[in-house]
Amino acid sequence: MIVGYNHAQITVPPGNADKVREFYGQFLGLPELPVPPALQGLGLIWFKVGDRELHVGVEEGVNRLATRAHVAYEVDEIAELRRRMVAGGFELFEQPKIQGFERFHINDPFGNRVEFIGRV
Amino acid sequence: MQKSVADGLFRLIKNADDLAGAFTGDPNANLMTTMTRPRVILGLHHAQITVPASMEDTAIQFYGQVLGLKQIEKPGALQDRGGTWFEIGGMQIHLGVEEGVNRRATKAHLAYAVDNLEYWRKRMIENEVTPVESIAIPGYDRFEARDPFGNRIEFIQRIG
Numbered sequence: 001m002i003v004g005y006n007h008a009q010i011t012v013p014p015g016n017a018d019k020v021r022e023f024y025g026q027f028l029g030l031p032e033l034p035v036p037p038a039l040q041g042l043g044l045i046w047f048k049v050g051d052r053e054l055h056v057g058v059e060e061g062v063n064r065l066a067t068r069a070h071v072a073y074e075v076d077e078i079a080e081l082r083r084r085m086v087a088g089g090f091e092l093f094e095q096p097k098i099q100g101f102e103r104f105h106i107n108d109p110f111g112n113r114v115e116f117i118g119r120v
Numbered sequence: 121m122q123k124s125v126a127d128g129l130f131r132l133i134k135n136a137d138d139l140a141g142a143f144t145g146d147p148n149a150n151l152m153t154t155m156t157r158p159r160v161i162l163g164l165h166h167a168q169i170t171v172p173a174s175m176e177d178t179a180i181q182f183y184g185q186v187l188g189l190k191q192i193e194k195p196g197a198l199q200d201r202g203g204t205w206f207e208i209g210g211m212q213i214h215l216g217v218e219e220g221v222n223r224r225a226t227k228a229h230l231a232y233a234v235d236n237l238e239y240w241r242k243r244m245i246e247n248e249v250t251p252v253e254s255i256a257i258p259g260y261d262r263f264e265a266r267d268p269f270g271n272r273i274e275f276i277q278r279i280g
Binding site: 001002003004005006007008009010011028029030036038039049050051052054055057059061062066067068069070071072073074075076077080081096097098099112115117 | 170195223
């Protein structure tokens with residue numbers, strides 16, 4: 001059976017390793033994980049997300065804004081995150097309310113749609 | 121004792137960043153202090169993939185029957201927006217509909233942790249999905265594929 005997610009992989013254009021670490025590592029506070037030696041040299045950057053992983057790969061020629069596909073992160077203080085995102089210059093996109101949850105999405109610096117959702 | 125040490129450290133770090141902001145004039149220095157605060161992101165909540173509208177029924181069948189994921193009811197506020205939700209190991213996968221996306225153009229994917237990789241390899245072949253071998257990594261067996269709609273998927277099993 002499928003036990004759950006192991007990871008989600010998103011991609012960014014080449015030459016953005018610093019920006020990836022700044023946004024997903026520092027800005028969102030995800031701890032970086034070592035990439036196995038067999039996969040080194042491919043430009044992969046891995047992060048821990050709760051007990052799962054986010055893998056960031058590299059590829060060119062993808063219009064990331066063309067799709068609504070996304071990864072959603074559960075956060076503990078959504079109001080605070082919302083303030084930080086605004087302070088960080090991100091445009092916030094509101095979504096229909098779901099009872100018991102507060103949520104919004106942004107586009108990461110590479111155009112990947114990112115949703116944040118928190119229990120209220 | 122531990123708490124007071126942690127509080128002291130936090131104050132120290134905060135002060136250092138305040139100072140960094142004051143000295144460098146970088147307005148983001150203070151911002152970064154709060155942005156790096158731990159425990160803001162608890163985990164993955166869901167991932168959304170999309171399929172063409174003409175294939176929605178096939179997709180619901182693939183993710184529900186072939187992958188065996190349990191369909192869950194969407195919240196009332198979202199029920200008239202289309203899309204189908206499934207539960208996956210305490211998280212969710214949302215299946216949305218959209219046109220004009222070349223899903224095969226990207227390596228972005230979702231990786232499913234499984235407890236019997238060989239079963240899934242056979243099950244994919246039976247359903248006309250072609251397993252492709254991935255670069256081996258220690259501690260895991262895995263393969264990747266494209267779902268019938270072009271979304272890349274990975275099956276991965278912890279071994280040893």
